[in-house]
Structure formats: C-alpha cells, structure tokens
Amino acid sequence: MARFVMEFERPLADLEEKLAALANLDIASTPQLAAEIAELEREVERLRATLYSTLSPWEKVQVSRHPDRPKTVDYVAYLFDDVVELRGDRRFADDQAMYTALATLGGRRVVVIGHNKGHTTKENVARNFGSPHPEGFRKAERAMRLADRFGLPIVTFLDTAGASPGLEDEERGQAWAIADCLATLSAVRVPVVVVGIGEGGSGGALAIGFGDRLIMLEHAYYSVISPEMCALILHKDAARAPESAAALALTAEDLLRMGIADEVVPEPLGGAHREPETVAGEVGVRIATALDALSEEDSDGLLERRYERLRAIGEYNETD
Amino acid sequence: MARFVMEFERPLADLEEKLAALANLDIASTPQLAAEIAELEREVERLRATLYSTLSPWEKVQVSRHPDRPKTVDYVAYLFDDVVELRGDRRFADDQAMYTALATLGGRRVVVIGHNKGHTTKENVARNFGSPHPEGFRKAERAMRLADRFGLPIVTFLDTAGASPGLEDEERGQAWAIADCLATLSAVRVPVVVVGIGEGGSGGALAIGFGDRLIMLEHAYYSVISPEMCALILHKDAARAPESAAALALTAEDLLRMGIADEVVPEPLGGAHREPETVAGEVGVRIATALDALSEEDSDGLLERRYERLRAIGEYNETD
Amino acid sequence: MPINDWFKQREGRRYTVSTGSGTESLPDGVWRTCPECKRTLYQGEVERSLSVCPHCDHHFELIARDRIDALVDPGSFAEIDAGLVSSDPLRFSAGKPYASSLERACQTTGMDDAALTGTATIDGHPVVVGALDFRFIGASMGSVVGERIARAFERARTEQRGVVMIVASGGARMQEGMLSLMQMAQTAAAAERLSRAGLPYVSMLVNPTYGGVTASFAVLADVIFAEPGAMIGFAGPRLVEQTIRRSLPKGFQTAASLQSHGMIDEVVPRGESRSRVATVLGYLMPADRAVPAGADDTPALLPEGGEA
Amino acid sequence: MPINDWFKQREGRRYTVSTGSGTESLPDGVWRTCPECKRTLYQGEVERSLSVCPHCDHHFELIARDRIDALVDPGSFAEIDAGLVSSDPLRFSAGKPYASSLERACQTTGMDDAALTGTATIDGHPVVVGALDFRFIGASMGSVVGERIARAFERARTEQRGVVMIVASGGARMQEGMLSLMQMAQTAAAAERLSRAGLPYVSMLVNPTYGGVTASFAVLADVIFAEPGAMIGFAGPRLVEQTIRRSLPKGFQTAASLQSHGMIDEVVPRGESRSRVATVLGYLMPADRAVPAGADDTPALLPEGGEA
Ligand SMILES: [Zn+2]
Numbered sequence A, B: 001m002a003r004f005v006m007e008f009e010r011p012l013a014d015l016e017e018k019l020a021a022l023a024n025l026d027i028a029s030t031p032q033l034a035a036e037i038a039e040l041e042r043e044v045e046r047l048r049a050t051l052y053s054t055l056s057p058w059e060k061v062q063v064s065r066h067p068d069r070p071k072t073v074d075y076v077a078y079l080f081d082d083v084v085e086l087r088g089d090r091r092f093a094d095d096q097a098m099y100t101a102l103a104t105l106g107g108r109r110v111v112v113i114g115h116n117k118g119h120t121t122k123e124n125v126a127r128n129f130g131s132p133h134p135e136g137f138r139k140a141e142r143a144m145r146l147a148d149r150f151g152l153p154i155v156t157f158l159d160t161a162g163a164s165p166g167l168e169d170e171e172r173g174q175a176w177a178i179a180d181c182l183a184t185l186s187a188v189r190v191p192v193v194v195v196g197i198g199e200g201g202s203g204g205a206l207a208i209g210f211g212d213r214l215i216m217l218e219h220a221y222y223s224v225i226s227p228e229m230c231a232l233i234l235h236k237d238a239a240r241a242p243e244s245a246a247a248l249a250l251t252a253e254d255l256l257r258m259g260i261a262d263e264v265v266p267e268p269l270g271g272a273h274r275e276p277e278t279v280a281g282e283v284g285v286r287i288a289t290a291l292d293a294l295s296e297e298d299s300d301g302l303l304e305r306r307y308e309r310l311r312a313i314g315e316y317n318e319t320d
Numbered sequence C, D: 001m002p003i004n005d006w007f008k009q010r011e012g013r014r015y016t017v018s019t020g021s022g023t024e025s026l027p028d029g030v031w032r033t034c035p036e037c038k039r040t041l042y043q044g045e046v047e048r049s050l051s052v053c054p055h056c057d058h059h060f061e062l063i064a065r066d067r068i069d070a071l072v073d074p075g076s077f078a079e080i081d082a083g084l085v086s087s088d089p090l091r092f093s094a095g096k097p098y099a100s101s102l103e104r105a106c107q108t109t110g111m112d113d114a115a116l117t118g119t120a121t122i123d124g125h126p127v128v129v130g131a132l133d134f135r136f137i138g139a140s141m142g143s144v145v146g147e148r149i150a151r152a153f154e155r156a157r158t159e160q161r162g163v164v165m166i167v168a169s170g171g172a173r174m175q176e177g178m179l180s181l182m183q184m185a186q187t188a189a190a191a192e193r194l195s196r197a198g199l200p201y202v203s204m205l206v207n208p209t210y211g212g213v214t215a216s217f218a219v220l221a222d223v224i225f226a227e228p229g230a231m232i233g234f235a236g237p238r239l240v241e242q243t244i245r246r247s248l249p250k251g252f253q254t255a256a257s258l259q260s261h262g263m264i265d266e267v268v269p270r271g272e273s274r275s276r277v278a279t280v281l282g283y284l285m286p287a288d289r290a291v292p293a294g295a296d297d298t299p300a301l302l303p304e305g306g307e308a
C-alpha cells in the first residue's frame, strides 16, 4: 500500500520517488550516478527540514489527521499495562468511537478515556471516524464516574473531528450527552490529565478535553470549529481553510500562549507517525509527571483549582 | 358506550339489564309490575353484596384491571395541585407509560411517579398499556434523583401489568433500567410512599414499588408473576389463572399478612371505579398521614429503616 | 457549525426584530407580518401579547431585556456584571473583522454583548436571571457571555438564589477561537457547582438554541422548558442533512419533537412562562422546601373529594 | 416469565450437567456429547479444561461450587451463611408442590438452595464470592437466595472485601410469591450500599441469566463480564417473540450482542476469568488503591519505548 502523502508533502514525495527510482539503477554502469544520488539525498534532507520545521497551522491540521499518526489505542498499547476495556453506556450501545479502559501507566492505575480513530478505512467506518455518538459520551461519563468513585485518576486522549452530527445523534440528545460529560468532568474528585494527540474538534473534543493539565502534541490542534467549516462560513469556500486555520489560533503553541495548554510535546521531523514509539514514550513521561504532581493535592484543592483554571480562561475588558 | 362488565359480574349485569328493561315499561298499565321491580331490585342488591363482598383473588385481579378504575393521572387530578409534569429520560424518549411530576398534596410538595395506564384503548396504545420501556424507568430514576437532590418526598402509584417485554426493550437494557431504579430508590434520602392502585406486575411494578410505606387498595394486587403466566407454566393452561391467583398470595390482604404492605384502603362495593372521588380522597388522607409521619425522621434513620424493612422481607429457616 | 445554518436560513426570509424602538425591516414600525400565518398585525397589538401572534400563536423573537421583563416580577430586575466587553483576543479578521461585527452589534442592540444577566424575583423567589439576545452576533458565546453566565451561577450560589436562563444561541463564537470553546466547560462547571449546592436551575430554550450553548449550561437545568416552535439542537439542520444525505423529517429539532424524544420537560407558551417557572421554583427553592408540611400558610389537607 | 422459556428450551435437547460425581443423562459418565459441535468428548478431558469444549469453545454448564473453584485462589474458599433453607412460606402447591421441588433439588444438587456464597481471595484480593446453581429450580431467587446475596454484600461491606458474583438464573422464584419479588429490591439495595461504601463489585453473567435476577443485583456491578455464548435478558426469548410477533434476530440476547448494545464490559472465556477479575480488583480494591504511585513494588515508570 502506498504511503499516505499529505498535500503539502507532495514536492518532497516527488523527490523521494525519484531517489528511489535512481537507487534501482545499476550504479556500476553509470559512475556519475553515485554523485547525483548523494546530491539528491542532500536536497531531500534540506527540503524535509524546511518543510517540517515550519509547518503552517493548516499543515499541522493535516499532520494531526494523518492516518499513520498514533491513535489513542496505540498510546494505550505502547504505554499501559493490565488494560481492562470498559464498554458500553449501559443504555443503548457500545460506541466504538469512544475508548474507555482501566489501565496502568508505570504502576499508576488510571482510567483512560479517548476518542478512538482507526488507521484504516475499515477501522474508521466501525469507529465512525472517531466522532462519538451520544452513547460514546455516555460511556465516557460512566468511566468518569467509575474513576471518581474509586479514586482513579483520569487520562484522556483527544482525537476527534467532532461529535457525530447525524439525525439520530440529535434525536438521542447529542447536546445533552456532551453537557453531562462537561459537568461530570468538572466535578470528579480525581486528577484529570488531558493529552491532545491529534484532532481536537469542538464540543466533541471538549467533552473529555479539559481538566487539571493539558498536554498538547506539537502538531495536534484544538479548535472551536474546523478550519473548513470556518472558511465555509466566512468565505463560503472551504478551500480557504488554510486562512481559517491561521485565524482560529488552534495550534499547540497558540494554546500554550493563551494559557489553555500547559506544555507541548515536540514531535520528530515529519510528525509523530515517523517515530511513534519515541513520541509515545515522551507522552508517557509527561503524563506520569503530571499525575505524580497532581496526586499530591487533596481532592478539594484539586477541584477548586480545576474550576479556577477554567474560570481564568477567556479574555475581555471590564470597564466598570 | 356499554359499561365494561368483568367476567364474574355477568350474572349481576344480566339482572341489572332486566331491571332496566322493566323500568321502561308503563307501570300504571300493569299494577303488579311495581312489586316485581321492587323484588328484583332487592335481589340485585343482595347479589351485588354477595358478589363484591367476597371477591376471590382472581376476581380482584379483574377489578384491578377494570378500564374505569381510577388511574395514576386520576389520583393526580383529584388530589394534587400545582402539577409540573417531568418528561423524558434526557436520553432517548419520553415514555408515556411512566408518569412523573412535581405535585402538591394539601401543601405537601412531592415528586409523583406512577405507571400511566389509560382508560380508553387509544390512551392505552399511546401509553403502551402502562408497561414502561427502559426509558420509562430512566425517567422515573431521573425523578427520584431530582427528589433526592431537593429533599422532596416521593409518592408512587403502582399500576402496571409489568415492564414492556419487546425486542427493543431488551436491546435498550430493560433489566439494567429496572435495576438502576431499585438501587436509586433504595438510597434516596427522602420519604417514599408507595400506593398500589391497580395492577402490581412483577419487576416493572417493583422498580417504583417499595419504600417506607406501602398502601394497597383493597382490590389492587402485587405479584411476582401474572396469574395467567403462572398458570401457563404450572398447568400449560392460562385458563387456570384463578388457581394461580390464589396460590400466589397477591392480594392486598396477603401482602398485609406477609408484612409487605402496611395498610389496606377499603374500596366501595364493586370497586374503586364506583366511587372514584371517595376512594381518591381516602387515598389522599393515607398518603398525607404517611408523609407527615415520615417527615419527622431524619434521613439517615429513614434510609436505615428502609433497608431494614426490605431485609426483613423473606421467610426461611436457619438451621445453624 | 450551527451559526452558519442559522444565518443562511435567516437570509432567505423577511425577518423582523421586535424592539422597544420599532422594527428594522418594516417601513414605519407600526405594522408587521406574521411569518407563520402571514397576517398583517398591528405592532402595538403584538407587543401587548408578549410578541405572540394572536392568530396563530407564533412566538416572535424577543430581545433579551423584553424576555426578562416577561419573566420576572415587575421592577425586580437589576442588571449585574455590566461593563464587560470583548477584547477581540485573536484580532480575528478573516472574513468580516470581528471588531467591526462587535461594534455593529453594540450599536444595533445597545448591549455590550449577547448576554444580559441580573438579580430579580419571580413570584417572590430570589433568582439570578439571564437571557441571550440573538441579535448580538447570533447570541454566540464568547468570553464575555461565558463570563457573565459563570458569574450568574456563582452569584446565585453565594446569595442562595435560583437561576433561570432564557437561552437562544447559534453556538460558540468562533471569532474567539478556543477561548470561546472553553466557555462551554466553564459554564457547565458553574452550573454543576450550583447544582451541588442544592440550588435550582430552570432553563427556557427559545428559538434558536444550537451548538456549544445547547451542549453546555443550557441543558444542565433541573427543569427544562422550551417555547413553542423553538428549534433546538447541537448540529444545525443543514449539517445534519449533509451528513445523512437525505431530507430531515418534519418537526426535526422542534421543541415538540424534543419533548417526545425525552429532552425537555414542557413546551411552555410565553404567556405562561412566568407562572410555570414560579411553580417550579416553589418546589425547588431551599426556603420553600423549609416550610413545614401543614404550616399555616399552606392549603388544607385535601382540597377536594376528601373526607379528612 | 423467563423460567418457563428456559425450562421449555431445555426440554427439547439432550442435556447434561457436569458434576464432580458424574453426569445424570449419560449412561456411564465417561463420555459426553458437545451440544455445539456434536463431538463426543471424554469427560476427564472436559473437566481439565474447566468444562469448555476443546474443539469449539462451547462453555458447558457448571455447578456453583465448580464455578467458584475456577475463579478463586485454590483453597481460599470458605462457605458462609450455610444452613438457610426455604420454609415454603405460601405452602405453594399449584402444579408440582414447591416442597417436593425443593426436596428433589436438594437431593440432586446436595445444596440447600440455589446460591452458594463464601469468603475467598482472588489473586490475594479479599472477596466475598457467590455463585448461583441452575440445577436448583433454575437458580431462581427466593427468600434464601435473596438472603444469602444480601448477606454476602453486607459481609463484604463490614470486612472491606470486594464482591464477585457468578450469576445464572431463570428469575424470581414464583413459588414464594411476593416474598420472592421483594428479593430483587433487597439485593439491589445491598449492592447499592456496598457501592456507596466504595467497595468494588464484579459480576460474571453465565448461561442463562434472566428475569428478576438480571434486573437486580446482577447488573449493578461496577464491571460486568459474561461468558461466551451466555444468554442474558429480562424477558425470555419466547415471551419477546410472542410480544413482537416475528422471529428474533440471530444473536439476540447473547453475551456478544449485549456487549455491542453497551450492556456488559467484556465477554470473558472461562479460562481467563480468574485473571480478568483479579485485574479489575487490582484497580478497584481500596487496599490497592492506597498503594502510592511509584512505590517499591510497582513497576518502573515506563515499561517500554520511553526515555525516562
Ligand atoms: Zn400568526
């Protein structure tokens, strides 16, 4: 299967293809070839550095959506032991777009909650591309309550384009399900560490997307609206998404600057999918560090600080 | 529309018809008629007294199902003021088979929860004949939690043949919905007064059918299984329901004897539908009296006593 | 994004806003046409009936202040948290610059943002009341709206008041980016704290209520009412239609449909909202709960039919 | 009533019960036929594999004691609340007299009623464990079963143990009438009290679990497991079929179907149940929760792939 190439990677991919074709030639028969290959290799390296070290917001959005990018279940597989998946909302369905589990990170027993994107089309169809139905949020809420009752910290992984906007999602109370998650997450008496690993799309991300610490991957985004939808509203043209992406201040760096994110995990050149284990390892360290720090606070203080943290977000002028 | 005649009422109904026919004749032209009518009237009166004063368990079951018998909403209309119906489970539907409301009984603010049978076929189709779907029980649970949070006593009215046994009821977790009601009702920190007004069918009744006081109408029943189903199992013949009804010990008197019910409200000859306002009035007095007594206990004591009450039900020998 | 749908939907039809100072889209402000029954109505007549069409019961949009006045005890409303204005934190200028949208909205409405909040009484019950004004950038929730809503819940908690919110909204205010999204969590958290303090919250959803506002404080109320005909949802109807690739069923996302789907407690006509809200507060306010059963000021044991 | 369905369903097929002392319906107790793959199996082979068919993974019915032994640490089980027997409170004699059913069930099973409960450890975690035995009047719940289950939860609460219930049941025991129905409320209340005390409860639903037992303590667990192929529901399949007047979809009420409908957490093969339950207890038991992160007996920060 051909490697997935993001739009902005096209020039680099073309060069890489040429290089691969040259490598198939017989070097011995054409002596200058070795030099040409070496030159091309240097060019590829230069281009790669330029391309990936200065990703625009819109390019980051593309990286965040890359099918090979590590997903929630990859982080679980890399980092956690003794996993017991918690399935179902006990009311309607087990929504595959939301993943919840008991899991252990280096001896730390936690509840994991994450949007559940797949790598392949087949996986994604089964998981509604990581866009939860109401029962997905209700499953998440169930996991939150379990965590709260048994004093287990919560670790969430954000990776959704947004909540599912289908007819039946509306009829089964999508807004109600999300709002209940928000209320519950605001009140659980255990530490909540949130990791933005890919897409952070609107209310569907927020439902499991705030807490006591927000760790963002370098190329993950978190936004009030998708750049395409924003462009459609502003310019009646989804193709102007790159502009919208810039305007929305949705990158990890933007969130750090605005005081919404606490830290940014750097990604290898090209994105987390180039060295998933390394990235996962670093993410694990960040989560563990955050959990250890938060576990020292008593739950009253934790709750109070979480609320203050939320209340501090927002910018306005007060004239009186 | 013809009056609904229960199977066992047939002989009486025949006499009453004859009497009505006689009354249409011209008394003046046939002098002996007046005497005959008077005689027949006495006979009707004797038969009525005999018939209704010694109802068998199976006859009581029929009375409890009488379409004219006052239903939950009738008691609400007769007894309660300032009614605000609470609708929906916030997840799937507003199940018309379950009625929940804020309501006031002679100044006492309470939450009312009741199975919602109708009088007409049309009403009953809309309300699934008072057999709740899972969302009906979830609506009831929502009402219980509201009552608990705001310190409002709970008054429930039992009138169901049982929980709905459909395919989708199973798929949406009928057992889970009922069990959640049981757990919640056992733990609400407010008084719970239960009134058996008609049918008390199995788990669907029990879901809102226990608490701190159980008041049974004289001809209401409460049973682990319907007499017909029991007969089908025991004799492979639903027609032997009268035997089963007797064997199951399902009458108000049986419940009183077993220590499950606390009191029995007498019904007028023929059943509550003959004098609905009188019966409702008496029911109101009983509820009010129970609420006033229970409101004097603190909630810890209330909870403890409710649990002990439940735990005391059951008969067995302990040999060790 | 719901705002989009709503703006599009609104473009197509002749649209009037009832304000104290007259309407924009009618020449003289004296006559208006009911969009439902198409009759021409005398403006004064409409206003006397709380902007409900006397012929077909259509509920016209109301400005926030009029909504509050229709709900609370006359003269009891005192605005709180005035003087908050958006700082355009992202210097958002894609499409129409946010700063100019804000300026225009302020001029048109005389408000500084979409939320108006204050203390009041409803049938004597002390409450904090809030209302969103759809004229102000589609009553979208940015930092100022989120702050006002959160402060409203906090004040109610401190002063042992109930909260009543009259909600209309297109959703989050995208021009404030993530700062806007986070208001969902902030307002939900504030509502949750009120709930845990044992104080009641009633919401009244009016046309239209969508997106991040629906999915946060709007539906976290103990009792949820909605105005007849109000459209309420998370995703806007156009987005849903695009998603499912077929046309929407009749009545989709209307207040009546939401009631049958179990999401709201009652569809309450505007003229009855004060008394319905007051009745609910009577059940849920702590002070009233403290009144002992059978106390002097409560009615007799059995108002009718009883023998006691 | 589910019991009925189950009895009927069971009538039709050749049916064997695995007991320590041999099986009833096979001539010599040495060979048995797998109802799923129809192969003839050597009894000893079946027992060594926890009564799971080595060819098709069919889970044979197990008696309560065998189920408990398969779950708890070897030798750790100590029965509690023995010596409770039904008093036939209704003198129920419609159809077959209850007293004779009881007597026969006692003789067949060597038990005094359908529930066996005791203290034990699972991977060292202190628990109260219970199992229902379907041979005993369809593992229906009367006063004795209800009492044992309630006491099990109470003891766990007192002794700070977790609870693990292995549940099979036809439902309520109609021969005890309302006394039986009320056991639903009693066991649910006991489970709820355990939950509020912060102690964990795991249930394992096995074939078949129906009626009043499903709708009470069985599904109130923090984590719900089910055995492969187990049929689980409230109403029995025949009643549902009669209600909807069409045939049931394939897989209806199976453990796998319940998982996809969101009702259970995991379908766990019998051979893995001890380790899965132990893992869950590791998360939820208070003693384990008290172990501080990074304590000496916990593994290193990052087991693999990390740089820390
Ligand atoms: Zn009109």
Ligand SMILES: [Zn+2]
Binding pocket: D034, D035, D036, D037, D038, D039, D053, D054, D055, D056, D057, D058
């Ligand atoms: Zn086999």
